[in-house]
Amino acid sequence: MTKPARQPTESVVQVVDLTHQGHGLAEFNNKPLHIRNALPGESVNARILKKRGGKLFADAVAILGSHHPHRVESSCSAYPRCGGCSMHHIDYHQQLKLKQHQVAGFLEQQNVSPLQWNAPVSATRLGYRRKARLGVRQLGEQVLVGFRESFSNRVARLSACVVLTPELSALIPVLKQLLGKLSIAASVPQIEFAQGDHSVALMLRHLVPLSDQDLHLVGDFQRRHGVQVLLQEGGYDTLVTLDGSPIELLSYQIPASGVYMQFDPRQFTQVNQPLNLLLIQAVLSHLSISSHKRIADMFCGLGNFSLPLARAGAKVWGFEIDESAVARGIKNAQLNHVAERIHLSVADLYNEANLALPKLDALLLDPPRSGAGPHLLSWTQQSGCDEVVYVSCNPETFAEDAALLTTQGFALAQVGVFDMFPHTSHIETLGYFTRN
Numbered sequence: 001m002t003k004p005a006r007q008p009t010e011s012v013v014q015v016v017d018l019t020h021q022g023h024g025l026a027e028f029n030n031k032p033l034h035i036r037n038a039l040p041g042e043s044v045n046a047r048i049l050k051k052r053g054g055k056l057f058a059d060a061v062a063i064l065g066s067h068h069p070h071r072v073e074s075s076c077s078a079y080p081r082c083g084g085c086s087m088h089h090i091d092y093h094q095q096l097k098l099k100q101h102q103v104a105g106f107l108e109q110q111n112v113s114p115l116q117w118n119a120p121v122s123a124t125r126l127g128y129r130r131k132a133r134l135g136v137r138q139l140g141e142q143v144l145v146g147f148r149e150s151f152s153n154r155v156a157r158l159s160a161c162v163v164l165t166p167e168l169s170a171l172i173p174v175l176k177q178l179l180g181k182l183s184i185a186a187s188v189p190q191i192e193f194a195q196g197d198h199s200v201a202l203m204l205r206h207l208v209p210l211s212d213q214d215l216h217l218v219g220d221f222q223r224r225h226g227v228q229v230l231l232q233e234g235g236y237d238t239l240v241t242l243d244g245s246p247i248e249l250l251s252y253q254i255p256a257s258g259v260y261m262q263f264d265p266r267q268f269t270q271v272n273q274p275l276n277l278l279l280i281q282a283v284l285s286h287l288s289i290s291s292h293k294r295i296a297d298m299f300c301g302l303g304n305f306s307l308p309l310a311r312a313g314a315k316v317w318g319f320e321i322d323e324s325a326v327a328r329g330i331k332n333a334q335l336n337h338v339a340e341r342i343h344l345s346v347a348d349l350y351n352e353a354n355l356a357l358p359k360l361d362a363l364l365l366d367p368p369r370s371g372a373g374p375h376l377l378s379w380t381q382q383s384g385c386d387e388v389v390y391v392s393c394n395p396e397t398f399a400e401d402a403a404l405l406t407t408q409g410f411a412l413a414q415v416g417v418f419d420m421f422p423h424t425s426h427i428e429t430l431g432y433f434t435r436n
């Protein structure tokens, strides 16, 4: 006799808070219950999906009674199952307020009081995302291509995506068709996209070699859709073009600075280009560049900030761990005729205790999520700089580093959110510190 399938647990719960991930928070059986698509004050019928680490995760299958005043209808048919976004059901202005509120909360925990809050800055709210890694899953005849679902590792069922740029979104259905024809579809775990101003590269990860027929189909796809397909059998270093020719570079413009940046599809670039342009402008205006200003750009990547700073007249020292990004940054500096004002070096900024910094006016920081690292205060001390501009993708480490800076007499003169990833819980913050 077959065992009857277990019915998922459903219960009516009261949502009391919103987590930093954008999920409603309630309690069930004395355990915290995280509910997607639920807002504080709402009473919801929650279907428990899974348990992990003492927490429960659920879907709001029905909202009973009145809705939260900031609830809106999501413009995405895959929401809230698709984990690419977690705030689509919240009015956009409220999303910005929530993000700013979270930054304020982390700063308060560290006893850092900003002198001025700047209004949150946003650009394109939909169709902004130029970089993404999508999962692939073969289910019988069907192939799924999408972000991972929230609260699970499954690939979401997408036919389009409203936060990807229209060009990348339009590739989802045709990629599903292509993969459905490949003999190795079950051995393609993911596809990564990178887009420049004029072209798209698509990195197809495959665990077994493609057959001749597969290669023919992929070549045909590349021609038909005008994208560069790169095959990736292992790490990034294994990326190859279909015909073995060199990987074509992508590019973007920074029009206000008259700067043209080239990059390899593997290299870090900011995902939301309209917002990136606003971020660069804000960094430049905080530092009110004069021709003698000396600035270090820590975690400089390709020189996304270094080049506009140099173009505005500053002398810039950039440091970055990715050798290929530094090499590309140097080429970009030459291409833009600012090489004499930029000095980019490879350095592991978390582990390099004896970084040789010259005397500086300002330090620009744009670190990964883990923050500026253990040498932050030695950089400010050694360089004697009186200004720090901090671009952060993690408000928690931003606040910790802000607290460290205050021990050296810096004040957080201005701070505000730059909404790099609308409709997601990701928070980008720009802080400007000065020392009297």
Ligand SMILES: C[S@@+](CC[C@H](N)C(=O)[O-])C[C@H]1O[C@@H](n2cnc3c(N)ncnc32)[C@H](O)[C@@H]1O
Pocket (backbone or CB within 6 Å): 268, 269, 270, 299, 300, 301, 302, 303, 304, 305, 319, 320, 321, 322, 325, 347, 348, 349, 350, 351, 366, 367, 368, 393
């Ligand atoms: C948020 S990105 C910023 C890049 C650049 N500022 C931009 O706007 O494109 C962070 C950069 O830090 C670099 N990075 C990560 N760990 C590092 C380390 N230990 N030392 C130096 N750079 C590191 C990454 O390679 C990446 O380029």
